Amino acid sequence: MPCWARTRKGTPCRAMSEPGKRRCRFHGGKSTGPRTPEGKARVAEAQRRRWARWRAERGDG
Known part of the structure; x- marks a missing residue:
């Protein structure tokens, strides 16, 4: 599933989200809090x- 965060350019992030998460590793998918x-x-x-x-x-x- 795509990340769908917005890049600084305003376009959607094309990276795949982390398994079980909604965001890619660049947009917080790896964060554990x-x-x-x-x-x-x-x-x-x-x-x-x-x-x-x-x-x-x-x-x-």
């Missing part, structure tokens, strides 16, 4: 900031 407690905390904090910004822009804040 954060493994260490520090990495997980960093991602959690980034998500909290992102949703707080979204709520503020939407006016729910």
Whole structure:
């Protein structure tokens, strides 16, 4: 199955996705996510900031 991510040129990526994934290895198909407690905390904090910004822009804040 093709990756279907967009390249910087704006065209679809033509690489094949990784088995069991939806993206190719270049667009995150090889990513396993954060493994260490520090990495997980960093991602959690980034998500909290992102949703707080979204709520503020939407006016729910």
